Amino acid sequence: MISLTPQDTQAVLLSIKVATAATLISLPFGFGVACIFSFTRIPGRAVFEGIVNLPLVLPPIVTGYLLLLVFGSSGVLGPFLEQFGITVVFTAKGAVIASAVVGFPLLVRSIRIGMDSIKEQYLQAARTLGAPWWDIVVSIIIPLSARAIIGGMTLMFARSLGEFGATIILAGNIPGVSQTIPLAIYDYTSTPGQDSMALVLCAVSISLSFFVLLVSEAGGSALKWR
Template structure:
């Protein structure tokens, strides 16, 4: 029997989709919280950050309560004859929830470091809010956004606990590389586990090298622009 590469396919597909979703939701949430001045700011910020400090199995348990057959979303989905638990979308949801705080906090920090005078100057020129955001705020915050994206990608790739809770270990469907490593090691198939470990370490190192190269390129570009 040949080596099954499906965990790599599932992991890569899940990671890219979850990172894509987290990218936009994280930016939107970070920008909203940067400008939100309401009395619930601290509470909302804690909720957004909570998955970062909770054990992944606890996050997975909460997702089961929400998306399970007795949960609010689970009951709604059952009325349409479908369910999310123990399906591929569950791996994406678990990865998004676990990775979201990294994208949110990194991006929010980048937004908060932007000089408000620059933003105010753009607004006094009559520029629309969308153009201020897309042409002024986003470019200034882009290094932080890029860092948050890479961190989110790495977290999605390595997600295990919440994924196992809500998606299970279904070969060729929900079995990601971390899940495959766990069950291979548990069954004594250390050679197979080692192959997956080497692969996921290789992917992680490649992502970090690309991030460092991009950061260095951005630093050189910014330095050259400032000297003009």
């Protein structure tokens, strides 16, 4: 029977941590952007939407290289962050950032679908009664789009678990530091005679993703029947 090696276990745990961190960090920003797209008519919104959705159509390698230009030691933000002792390239932080950028459009699109289904009459009634914007968000928008929020978080988490291209460019493939499940599988497939270990990690990845989908469906069903 083939079991996970300590290095593989590290890769699995790191993947879960990276996916969780990327999803939670992106959630407030994704919610805010979805609100802007659904409830405002700002000038140039089409351009803004195109920028947000760009990671969906760009090759992940391109996304990773652009992030490297931003967070590298000679990049736009790299030298500034290094003044505070923050290093992004070839670290787990880089993996989180890469996963967040690649999965962010899925989060926004899912949440926006839920918000677009909210009837304008509910918002107008709340405004007529003098409810402040934060009360409208808490009492109307969040409850009525809760299933979409959960769905978006699920999609982003699953996408982060499978992120490869941008991660290997920005965070590298360092065991115990930035090596996630896809990167570990890549190592095994590049090594003769290690196909069985690659299949084990594939099975782990499939199981994790399927479990997340089950939890999402259960959460969505529970909200539906509340």
